[in-house]
Amino acid sequence: MDSISMVRLVLPLLLLTLPTAISFGYPAVFNFGDSNSDTGNFLAGLGGSLGLPNGRSYFHRPAGRFCDGRLIVDFLMDAMDLPFLNPYLEAIGAPSFYRGxxxxxxxxxxxxxxxxxxxxxxxxxxxxxxxxxxEKVREIQAQSRNLGKYIPGEDYLENALYMFDIGQNDLAGAFYSKTLKKVLATIPTIMSQFESGIQKLYYEGARNFWIHNTGPLGCLPQNIAKFGSNDPKKLDEHGCVRTHNQASKIFNSQLFGLCKRLRVQYADAKFTHVDIFAIKSNLIQNYSIYGFRQPLMACCGHGGAPLNYDSRISCGQSIVLNGSRVTAAGCEADRKYVNWDGIHYTEAANWYVASQILTGKYSDSPLLHKMP
Incomplete structure (x- = not known):
């Protein structure tokens, strides 16, 4: 059996575990980002709900995630031997924030x-x-030590990992009203705003920063359908929108430069830059090697090949289109699709991305951390 056939055979089994040789010592994780790492804040903060088939692959119910199962951050938490992160805005059920x-x-x-x-x-x-x-943690700690199992201690806050996966929507949203040139012109301002956020956390005592760059936006079915379907010349050899991926690369280049400057400015802090763009691009370009069949087609959507994406209907919804009721239902083989709903990745693809992050090959500084 050749190596490619072996990968195709074992991938479904590997999805049950996430092997890593990396030993972590972070006592807690605080995550900032968008839907790529949202575990329920959007729905808790603005109301609404996600119905099945969202969440079906792992949770067997909707779990606040725009995915059929686990996100990259969920797999990373597993690798760190930490529980899944509870959303800040979800008060029902009195979740524990002890580990982040x-x-x-x-x-x-x-x-x-x-x-x-x-x-x-x-x-x-x-x-x-x-x-x-x-502030609330300190206030509660001053009043009672009996709640220590629900909130992090001061040492946990100091030694925690502060993780970021955000920026995709800054670029993707801008293309709806701006040319590529104007989108690119906004990036320096976005970098300045990102730096401001990092600085505020640093002044609050954060010292361990783990920053993901943005993925290949031009390879999302949503963007292909909107900006590339009517003109094949706008697509590259992999079927992705050239302008969106160009913007992603320039954004990532400036983000990488910012991380290097932050290391100099804050010498007592650690900044790890992770090249998510490279990982996701490799997956999309070489999908069959990793056991996938569909690199660009949405698993949960409407419209069929080649993208199975319709902006008028979201995953799990049923609406009337052209006089007929249609449903954006999930595909039969989630693990064979890279994309879940036209915007987000499947659990299987998220597992692949997390597994590559944990090799350390896509990071510009070691992932290893030991508490002092």
């Missing part, structure tokens, strides 16, 4: 939310929520 908290919310941006923004929870707001969280 998730501030990420779907549709969020780095730049401040505007009147037409889908999510009000921009990075600045998420950072402000963390500051509020920290």
């Amino acid at each position: 908290c998730n501030f990420a919310a779907a549709a969020s941006t780095i730049h401040p939310a505007r009147g037409d923004s889908i999510s009000p929870f921009s990075l600045g707001i998420q950072v402000a929520q963390f500051v509020r969280f920290k």
Whole structure:
């Protein structure tokens, strides 16, 4: 049996575990981002719900995630031997924040939310929520030590990992009203706003920063359908929108440069930059090697090949189109699709991305951390 056939055979089994040789010592994780790492904040903060088939692959019910199962952050938490992160805005059920908290919310941006923004929870707001969280933790600790199992201690806050996966919506949303040139012109301002968020967390005592760059936006079915379907010349050899991927690369280049400057400015802090673009691009370009059949077609959608994406209907919804009721239902083989709903990745693809992150090959500094 050749190596490619072996990978195709064992991939479904590997999805049950996430092998890693990396030993972590982070006592807690605080995550900031958009729907790529949102574990329920968007729905808790703005109301609404996600129905099946969202969540069906692992949770067997909707779990606040825009996915059929686990996200990259869920797999990373497993690898760190930490529980899944509870969303900051989810109060029902009295979740424990002892080992961290998730501030990420779907549709969020780095730049401040505007009147037409889908999510009000921009990075600045998420950072402000963390500051509020920290203040409440200290207040509760001063009043009672009996709640220690629900909230992190001061040493946990100091030695925690502060993780970021945000920026996708800043670029993707801009293309609806701006040319590529104008989109690129906004990136320096976005970087400045990202730096401001990092600085505020640093002044709050954060020292371990783990920053994901943005993925290949031009390979999302949503963007292909909107910006590439009517003109094949706008697509590259892999079927992705050239302008969107070009913007992603320039954004990532400036983000990488910012991380290098932050290391110099804050010498007592650790900044790890993770090249998510390279990981996801490799998956899409070489999908068959990793056991996938569909690199660009949405698993849960409407419209059939080649994209199975219709902006008028979301995954799990049923609406009337052209006089007939249609449903955006999930495909039969989630693990064979890279894309879940036209915008987000499947659990299988998220597992692959997380497994590659944990090799350390896509990071510009070691992932290893030991508490002092």
